[in-house]
Amino acid sequence: MLLGLIGSIALIALAGCGSDSPSLTIDAASSLEPAFTELIEAFIDEPGTDRAGLIVELNAAGSSTLATGIIEGNRPDVFAAADRDTMDRIVDAGRAEAPVLFTRNRLALVTPSDDPADLVTADPSDLPGQLTAASIAQCSPQVPCGRLAGEAQKMLGLQIEPATEETNVRSVLSKVETGEVDAGFVYLTDAITSDVQIIDLEGLDTFVNPYLIVRLEEAANPALAQEFIDFVLSMPGQEILARWGFLAP
Amino acid sequence: MNHPTPKTPSINKPPRLVAAGSTLALLLLLLPLVGLVERAPWSRMWTLLTSTSALTALRLSLIVSSAAIVLVVLLGFPLAWLLARSTFRGQRIVRALVLLPMVLPPVVGGTALLFALGRRGFVGSALDRWFGITLLGTTTAAVLAAAFVALPFFVTTVEAALREADSDIEEAAATLGASPGFIMRRITLPHIKGSLVAGLALAWARALGEFGATITFAGNRAGKTRTLPLEIFLALESDPDAAIALSLVLVAVSLGVLLVTRNRWLPR
Known part of the structure; x- marks a missing residue:
């Protein structure tokens, strides 16, 4: 019984550690949720890449909530905030460097x-x-x-x-x-x-409001995180954002 | 009787698995509290707790929980009496209904309140049309939400006490000509005093801690509906230290309630 309990705890813990397939975790302001859902699909299917099987997890919540989570130890690969003040909190806390303006709302x-x-x-x-x-x-x-x-x-x-x-x-x-x-x-x-x-x-x-995006210092998958940011800034990425009503940066 | 003597488990030495399991259970309960205390900004505590927003939320929480308790007692006592002292068709359904807010996620309660009493709800739309009353952002809505979640704690505690109270004495008093009001004041209420206090304390603590139904139904407005739990939730956005300080206040209050109701929960 107890062994079973410990076993299931261990299983849950292991499940949190991910599997063999690569994964990417993105924390984004809640206003970005519909656009980023589409962006992520397009990113996985981007021509000329082999990202089939890539698991991308999108956490959409208030920018400040996400920022607090990151400062308190959450480790997403990418963070997209709905204003500069919130992004500054992450940079000041040493969690990321040089965020990029990627759209406006x-x-x-x-x-x-x-x-x-x-x-x-x-x-x-x-x-x-x-x-x-x-x-x-x-x-x-x-x-x-x-x-x-x-x-x-x-x-x-x-x-x-x-x-x-x-x-x-x-x-x-x-x-x-x-x-x-x-x-x-x-x-x-x-x-x-x-x-x-x-x-x-x-x-x-x-x-x-300016929207900024950044790769976290402690990203588990820094190369992939950078590829995603590049995709958001690319022509196809910007077209998706524009379709959801976002303004060019 | 020649049964083999059952092996009495040694009280001093619990089986290893029991010891391990209960240690883990205690850790699960204790670790979060240690986390709060460990991160507590002790040196800034006073400043954080006396900031305008904290004081506003504290005051509002006291107002809302007290008003909710008045409502809970006024409505809950007759209900407890009805459930304990009479039998009627559908009594089991009524009892289940009373218990429902206890097990219902508060956010579901808030959503239900919203679609009944909100501006487009079937009651709320009538209130708006006939009296121009809308509840969003009003302290009334926060009180209703708190009373909704707190009511079962009072009703179930008092109902059980009324059920256990000896009705023979009451009947004897009635035979001797005592009025129902006299019997209530001089016999029944003194008899169930302990349970009344426990029910009040539990319901008040539940009202004080109410979050989900409030934020869903009453909204989040400083001085009107932003009680301590909502202030904590908001403070986490920008000032986690303030959230910790206010959380510790609620932990202290909860411990206080446990002490008040200790005879109920902590048998000696």
Whole structure:
């Protein structure tokens, strides 16, 4: 019984150590999840390479959550963050060097498909006032999408007290999609890929987050990690990102 | 009787496998706590615990858990009474329903609350339409979420006590002309006092630690729904030291609850 237990623990531990086939672990900001899923498939099938059997694991979560995990000892091969501050934490902690800008993402204000507070059709001059009265979801200031939304509100002179501050942009989107809020600050890529309406708020599209990617110092598979980053920066990689609404770096 | 004397296991010397298994079990329970204490930023502790965001979350947690407990007692006591002292059709189903939040993942509870009381839920949409009430980002929602997960702890503890309490004395008092209210105040409640306190403490601790249902249903809003567990979750994003400091506060509180209810859990 106990031997069986110890045996199964050992098995679980062994399973975590990987098998013979090469593998790559990628930590990416949650806004990258759909695009990176496609990118990874294209990377495995890239013409002129033999990557059949390559196992790529994608961990998509809030950039800050991932960064904390890496600083606390997680060992992915590649990390892609949704802003520079978060990437700086990794570099400052000595976990990686020289991250590369690989794409950018615009801030967008979206409403549920039925626009309960009539924000899409609002007169541009009334919009700021209506937004003050509306219930709004956004990311918390600790995470990239929240920093960007806060900056935009400050620069555009919007008075917004959010109904909820989520720890990643996907949660904000879910609050909008389920109709729990009148509107939410997300990225343009999230707006494009889900069933929401975009509010045309003047000046909002000038707020853009740079996305950086880096190979971790302790990558288990540094050569493959670099190949993946090169692929993301390559023409086919950039085309996939563009298709999901990301801006050229 | 000529049965062979059963071999009595020596209490002083447990079998080797038992010793090994229980040591591993204790390690599993103890290691995470050691991890917290080992990484604790003792020198910055006071600063971290008295930061504006920590104090806001602490205060909110006290408000939310206390309000949830009031709700739990007001609704839970009659329910415990009903389950313990009467029989009715479907009683087993009701009892299972009471236990459900105990075994349900809190995030499932939160999702269920969201689709019932959320703005598009069948109750929530009526609240919004008729009264203009939406619960997301309100302390009311956080209290409801906490009460939802805490209620079973109080109901089951008090129900068991009411069931065990001797109803002969109550009947005797009733025969002698005591009113139901008098019997409740002077006989039943004093009798089950210990279990009441234990049920309260357990339910309060559960309410204080509530995370999944709150973040799913009530949202994450400073001063309104961001209780200690949500603050810890958020602090992990940017300041793990603050998360550790606040976690230790909750560990201390949990140990305190164990002490209060020690007669229940720690037989001497």
